[in-house]
Amino acid sequence: MQAATDPRQTGQITDTSLCHGWAGLLLTTERIAADAARxxxxxxxxxxRDRLTAETQHHPAPEHAGLLTGPAGVLPTLHTLTTARPVDPEWETCLLLQPMKAM
Known part of the structure; x- marks a missing residue:
């Protein structure tokens, strides 16, 4: 929980990337929250979500950005978590993340 809320820890996040940035923290936290009782x-x-949106608007992506380090990862994350009809969550498999399927 503290990785997502403690300013000392979140203050070390320097970009919006899916790999080690706000998109990755948001997606990972959402997937853990969906499976947790907390x-x-x-x-x-x-x-x-608000922080990722704000950071995306204020900091341009690096010139040589890809899925893990640029908008190619941020945009699917935002789309997956904020639309009524999200993209197929199978794209998250490469990150070893996947939403729980109803039994």
Whole structure:
């Protein structure tokens, strides 16, 4: 939980990337929250979404950016977590993340 909410830890995030940035923290936190009994993880999600959106607007992507380091990873993350009809979550398999399937 503290990795998503502690300013000392989130203050070390320097970009929006999927690999080690805000998109990765948001997607990982959302997937863990979906499978956890702890409500505090779900409560942290709106602030993480807002931060990712703000950071995306204020900091341009690096010139040589790809899926893990640029908008190619940020955009699917935002789309997956904010639309009524998200993209197929299978794209997350390369990150070893995948939403739980209903049994």
């Amino acid at each position: 409500l505090d993880l779900r409560e942290a999600l709106p602030a993480l």
